[in-house]
Amino acid sequence: MIEVAGLRVVLPPSTVALHGVDLTIARGEFVVVLGRSGAGKTTFLRCLNRLVEPTAGTIRVAGRAVTGAGALAVREVRRQIGMVFQQFNLVRRASTIDNVLAGRLGYVPPVASVFGSFPRADREMARACLDQVGLGHLAERRADTLSGGEQQRVAIARALAQRPEVILADEPTASLDPALTSSIMDILKAINVEQGLTLVVSQHQLETALAYATRIVGFRQGRIVFDGPPKAVTPTVVRAIYGDAP
Amino acid sequence: MTRAVFFVALVVFAWLAWDTGADPVRLARGLPWILDFVRRMMPPDVSVLPAALAGALKTVEIALLGTAVAAVLALPLGFLSARNVAPRAVFYPARAVLNFFRSVDTLVYALVFVAAVGLGPFPGVLAVVAYTTTSLAKLYGEAVEGVDPGPVDAITATGATQLQVLRFGVIPQVLPLFLSYVLYRLETNIRAATVLGFVGAGGIGFYLQTYLRMIDYRAASTVLLVTVAMVMVVDAISSRLRDRLV
Numbered sequence: 159m160i161e162v163a164g165l166r167v168v169l170p171p172s173t174v175a176l177h178g179v180d181l182t183i184a185r186g187e188f189v190v191v192l193g194r195s196g197a198g199k200t201t202f203l204r205c206l207n208r209l210v211e212p213t214a215g216t217i218r219v220a221g222r223a224v225t226g227a228g229a230l231a232v233r234e235v236r237r238q239i240g241m242v243f244q245q246f247n248l249v250r251r252a253s254t255i256d257n258v259l260a261g262r263l264g265y266v267p268p269v270a271s272v273f274g275s276f277p278r279a280d281r282e283m284a285r286a287c288l289d290q291v292g293l294g295h296l297a298e299r300r301a302d303t304l305s306g307g308e309q310q311r312v313a314i315a316r317a318l319a320q321r322p323e324v325i326l327a328d329e330p331t332a333s334l335d336p337a338l339t340s341s342i343m344d345i346l347k348a349i350n351v352e353q354g355l356t357l358v359v360s361q362h363q364l365e366t367a368l369a370y371a372t373r374i375v376g377f378r379q380g381r382i383v384f385d386g387p388p389k390a391v392t393p394t395v396v397r398a399i400y401g402d403a404p
Numbered sequence: 405m406t407r408a409v410f411f412v413a414l415v416v417f418a419w420l421a422w423d424t425g426a427d428p429v430r431l432a433r434g435l436p437w438i439l440d441f442v443r444r445m446m447p448p449d450v451s452v453l454p455a456a457l458a459g460a461l462k463t464v465e466i467a468l469l470g471t472a473v474a475a476v477l478a479l480p481l482g483f484l485s486a487r488n489v490a491p492r493a494v495f496y497p498a499r500a501v502l503n504f505f506r507s508v509d510t511l512v513y514a515l516v517f518v519a520a521v522g523l524g525p526f527p528g529v530l531a532v533v534a535y536t537t538t539s540l541a542k543l544y545g546e547a548v549e550g551v552d553p554g555p556v557d558a559i560t561a562t563g564a565t566q567l568q569v570l571r572f573g574v575i576p577q578v579l580p581l582f583l584s585y586v587l588y589r590l591e592t593n594i595r596a597a598t599v600l601g602f603v604g605a606g607g608i609g610f611y612l613q614t615y616l617r618m619i620d621y622r623a624a625s626t627v628l629l630v631t632v633a634m635v636m637v638v639d640a641i642s643s644r645l646r647d648r649l650v
């Protein structure tokens with residue numbers, strides 16, 4: 159589902175964020191990318207839908223080339239990839255349902271959408287996605303009146319509205335009360351198990367990673383230092399990922 | 405160090421006062437003349453009220469039409485002068501052009517347009533448009549540069565086109581700001597438009613200048629009072645609307 163080879167990213171002016179990463183992820187995996195902040199997790203995820211431009215290497219997602227694709231091809235591959243962000247990134251002044259409807263932007267007629275016209279089928283799909291995360295009753299509420307946990311669920315609904323093959327979640331629980339971590343991770347897990355979507359979730363928290371992942375990929379200083387199932391994560395592996403500091 | 409700076413500032417200040425002929429004694433000697441002027445304005449000549457009101461209405465019209473046209477014309481310029489939206493090759497020249505045109509005041513534009521299209525409110529409208537377009541474009545551009553990149557990333561990640569990203573990621577964030585800037589410009593344009601009549605560009609300023617030239621100070625005072633009332637009413641309405649936007 160995701161094939162990454164030789165991915166190297168140099169952020170201007172000269173910070174090397176990723177030093178040649180190779181990784182293949184199969185359909186239906188729940189991969190947690192683990193590492194300290196600054197290890198390259200966010201950059202890695204953002205390369206997969208080209209929010210960050212790779213310096214070198216190739217990426218394929220859902221059978222399509224991500225690297226080297228033209229503007230149109232990039233948009234086509236992006237709509238196969240839902241993304242959930244640490245800060246939710248909702249349009250604060252828009253209603254909940256309009257935020258979810260934004261997930262359909264890659265499919266609807268672009269010019270009509272700019273004037274606020276969306277096909278009925280897309281509206282219904284957005285509605286169904288909002289119901290799926292249990293927030294159908296808040297459809298007309300302005301996004302910035304929702305709690306953090308609710309906002310992140312809306313963001314997940316927006317990703318689902320893309321009818322994606324892959325969902326990327328970049329530290330989806332890091333901005334939330336720890337008590338809400340499991341509610342968000344449970345939704346992501348359900349999407350993975352029930353709909354068979356491939357999930358790539360970054361986490362800096364070890365316990366959460368071990369509890370949900372089918373596979374852990376450990377990043378340190380822009381390199382993959384571990385790749386295996388949660389049960390293979392030994393204290394030595396933890397030290398390799400996090401370093402000696404506690 | 406601070407003493408040296410203070411000394412230099414004092415010298416500069418003294419030189420400025422000398423070079424501009426600033427002289428408190430002359431001001432004191434002139435005070436009776438000001439009082440005499442005010443006394444000769446009393447009581448206001450209400451017989452010119454209809455003319456003054458008609459002039460005020462024309463001034464409001466000039467400011468409204470000019471501001472409305474400028475608010476629209478400034479949109480593309482605003483986006484082109486925003487560092488985070490426009491390509492580098494576009495935004496530096498756009499900035500330079502805006503700064504050039506913005507450094508010329510509305511009244512100077514009025515002189516040019518009166519020469520070009522003749523007397524009346526039309527050159528006044530053109531002058532308001534010329535100045536306001538560039539000053540609004542600069543404010544718009546700064547608002548666009550200040551947007552939260554999060555929602556923009558999120559909309560981009562759905563596979564949206566650049567136009568859709570602007571419409572759904574950027575515009576909802578900047579629209580309230582834009583409207584607030586437009587109202588603020590309307591307030592200042594009302595004030596600017598009151599003097600446009602001095603150079604033949606229509607509105608209440610024409611009456612003020614005419615009565616002053618005819619040494620009919622009582623009629624001039626009516627015009628002045630109407631001007632003050634007009635500015636206060638527009639300010640009150642506009643600031644109330646602006647409060648609602650936030």
